[in-house]
Amino acid sequence: MRHLISTACLAIALAAFPATAQNSEPQPQPVVDIVPPARDIEFPGVMTLEVDATDVGRAIFAMKQTIPVPEDARANGRFTVLYPQWLPGNHAPRGEIEKLVGLTFSAAGKALAWQRDSLDINAFHITVPQGVREVVANFQFVSPTASNQGRVVVAPSMMNLRWNNVALYPAGYFARNIAVDATVTWPTGWQAGSAMRAKRTTGSKVAYERVDFDTLVDSPMFAGAHFRSWPLSDKVTLNVVADEAEFLAATPEQIDAHKKLVAEAEHLFGVRHYDRYDFLLALSDEMTGIGIEHHRSSENGVGTGYFTDWAKGPGSRNLLPHEMTHSWNGKHRRPQGIWAPDFRVPSRDDLLWVYEGQTQFWGYVLGARSGLFTYQETLDAFANIAAGLDARAGRNWRPLIDTAHDPIISARRPKAWASYQRSEDYYNEGMLVWLEADQIIRRESGNTKSLQDFARSFFGGRDGDWGVVTYELPDVVAALNAVLPYDWQGFLQRRVYEINVEAPKQGFALGGYELVYAAEPSAFIKSGEAASGTTDLSHSVGLIVAKDGKVSQVMWGSPAFEAGMTVGDQITGVDGRDYSGEALKTAVAATTATGKVGLLVKRGKRYRETALSYKGGLRYPALRKTGQGETGLDRLLAPQTR
Template sequence: MATIRRAGLVILALSVLTGAAGAAEAATAPAPESAMAATPADALVLAVDARELPDGLLHAHESLAAAGGDQVLVFPKWIPGTHAPAGRIVNLVGLRFSAGGATLAWDRDEADPYRLVVHVPPGSARLEADFTYIANHGDVSSAGVDVDGTRGLGVINWNCCVLCPEGRPVAAIPVTASLLLPTGWKPGTALAIQRAQAPGWRFAPTTVGALIDRPLIAGPALTETALDTGGLPTALVIAAADGAPVVPDQEWCTRLAAAVTQAQRLCGPAHCTSYRWLCMVGDAFDDIGLEHGDCSLCGLAGRPFSDFDSTSYSERDLMVHELMHSWCGKHVRPAAMATADLQAPQRTGLLWVYEGLTMYLGEVVGTRAAMHTPAEFREQLAADIHELSYQRGRAWRSVEDTARAAWMLREPSNRYGDLRRGEEFYSEGKLFWLEADLIIRSASGGARSLDDFCRAFLGAPLAPGTALRTYTVDDVIAALAAVQPHDWRALVRTRISAVRPRLDGSGYEGGGWRLVYAESADPAPPPADENTLLDARASLGCELRDGRVSGLQPGSPAVRAGLHEGDQLTGMDGRRLTGRALEDALQGAASDGIGLVHLIVSENQVPRPVDVHWDQGPRHPRLERIPDAPDLLGAILAPRER
């Protein structure tokens, strides 16, 4: 590294070298004296070279205080927000440790591969580490906390390029970080930038915990748009994988700003001083969302920000969901998930609060801010209830167990997924909080609501000098009882902790709406593509993913016709298998007086006809008003004026 002086400004940057060899040499350069002099003796100095990130490589040099003897460094394992041991140490390569210019021997702990034991000579002042991280090689758990690079977009999560002294809380490890980017690139981050002159950036001193909580995106055409929230400074930062500039349309800006306003009217003032959405645009980043205290990392496919009206409910919901996590999950978090060193396993049994409450609040706030219409909210709620009702795994697995086993359930299952269950702490957790809201509103005659709980539980000021408040299930129950007397512990027990084989309407029909099934789908089902899930569980009794049977209901018409889990369907009523073909086949079977849906199953590339008896047409879940019942759901979704 070198200290470069330009126009009186000291820039901490790595030596400007060219080619792969130059990047490797830059990654192994020692920390500059100016950085060492400006940081505490026990501080970690981190220099990251991302100039090869478009080719999938990230280089790092780290300097930290040394102690003679065996010194243990750990690679972060349990990254906040993933609820899983998501650290991809398999991508950490080219490790070299040195002290005083001499290369040091090191060993990996056989029982814990995240522990690296470095043999440091007595009298060494600093331990130097050089390594490379392989980008674009994540898994389902690491998405959102990994490193990715394309010709037009770089994503840097600092947990991938730092080794921590074992046994020290990451919030107590001071760090000074610097970064080199490809020529012409600029960064977007919630980190305070101390000094900047492309291609090098130096960030203000912070802690390793705070550094990891502030990821960075970068690109040659990165855009940053300030949003007018009337209070909290907020920005929408976007970089596209293809390197093209993305400027959000006015509707996006207006409604995201409204979401920030409605969120603060619900929960109280934000616990951060500013907020940024860091958005990655590209098919490879679709549906990535990771919450942070004063920012979020969001991935969307296509060109969603150019036309708000063309976006899906899930794309809009992603943005508000991650915003709500700033209150619920980041600054206010279950005590068993607030681990200090990122190595100890998180106990995730309260994810029905962390994620379930966030899911509920995100959709409510999104509707109040006109990100969604009330009809869209009801359509999504009906879909959630329908999905949960058809899970055979309800007979053996509780919502709480899905939360405790969260990291094992993150990857969707194409084989008997309804029997295994998935991350139902999201959607069934959402139903719990809807029911709690309805109980409070009904019992108080509309005088109080879950809004009051959120303002007290999530919005109360944090203790001075802290950025986190933790809670237990007893705290949740006490906070609910403070808003409205009720046997909340019994509700948690019956809805969350106990096995609940059947999902009845008692929890949500108090809102004045009930689940029904209708023949027409609005909007009409799109043609199937390789990622489309076709749901005929309420009619034929089967679910299809990529044309393959991924779920069957016992005793259903599909089972009686001889379909099996895993069967590959290639056609339906003489047509290619698509959502439209399924809809037409169901309608035709209901009107032709025969009542048969003709399927083609491929067995070892040999077609086999299967006729399924069904004469009742399509069945799509919908919510309909309950006559004479108060519309409490409508009251929940109404915007807050103050």
């Protein structure tokens, strides 16, 4: 009887809940991309682009763009235009399509219907009636007025005009095959710097030389009321715009260091992959900083004290050497997966440890050789970088190659556990890999060769060629073997593609130095703390703390981590006294005797007392020389020109 009741209950249950097969189940439909793919053919006609950049107060750019309609688009009645999405140098889709507003299309004064593509939100399909040979686009770019909206590109006395923000382009063509005539109306009295040259000026309206759309996007502009230029060579110019004129007070010695940078870079690579090169540098506390490479210019924004606070430390002076190196590495020679025919094709960033890593390496080398960094500042920077990478607990699960995808994965959003998540480590760890490669070549060749031989052969070529030559990993390995036969494939496999629980420091050892820790911070670390307003105890208790006591980083697995601390905590007291950076340092220094640091910590509206269990005292990274006389690292950093 018990069995029969159970069977009846089961029948009732099945009736109440129909079988899964009876539910409605959709099936996927094929996704059809109707945006024309880029073809390597000439675009018929010339686009004209007029930019009104005078609305500084509201930071709004207004555009009128005239685009010829190709014959095939006229035939099918639909013309597709694109907004740049995958931006060179960003290694990720950074186009700010959300800031493009007020978009209208017309022909002969009559409005045209348009529709955004449902698959690609950066594509717009325009209905073109018979006889329409060109369309006129009117739109605005509402640039950020505060940092929580994105990067601020307009300040009261300067702006950064980025063409990818203010221009559309026709789908179906390589960007290099689309000709553009661009004009800009600047605020009255402002001057502008760019790799593009003016061909006609009428009042505040400047018409620039005709370029292809690829070159246009690769030629940003800095403009401002306080502007100054210095020639650094027959082909290179330093253009600087500042919040106030007083920040442009560069000394002859400072300009000479920049001239030496150009001379050292051109000596290093042996050829110039530009017909001209313009450093674009903004000194501002109001416009957001930036560091982006271009083939014939930089695009850099730093603090106002670049010249006036020169004696306080190197600050951001490794930025320009890095960006200029990109003219050879990253722009002329470019990984095949990063080069793209237009700004719609996704970037494949696997070789960023070459593109950015070796650029970081040469950037620091050129900084030292030119005098923008002193020799000791360079050693101290290397020590700080290596120690920071050593402290990344994420090394246990994430190899260097995987960090090359971080621009797409995290889009440089803040990370609560950066030491465990890792970040764009292909820059600095890539630099250490190339430092080791340089020292291997020096050792194996008896100091007759170095990575400079690789740089000249791999990044060289025809002088003045500012086209693009792509490469893959086998090309890198072959070029290294051409300099010096060695197991470079195995070396790169171990350093880049496999898990390494320690940062690659063998380059230091081969170069006659070792990473050590001292109780006193180097001048480099002190200047960095002063500039950032932080107290860096990442190599002792595992904390980086802002001036107000707010915790900005907690190292995974550190004493602070084990005590339950996290990013956003605020330290209000140290060992029974009010918080200050010096009080925290004093307490950490005393741990050699006390074995702990007592903290009062606020999280949200709650307070708690906690103790960091630690006995090591203050620890700061440094490089100590182990070799005798001139070592391999000494030779690497020594000036090469007189």
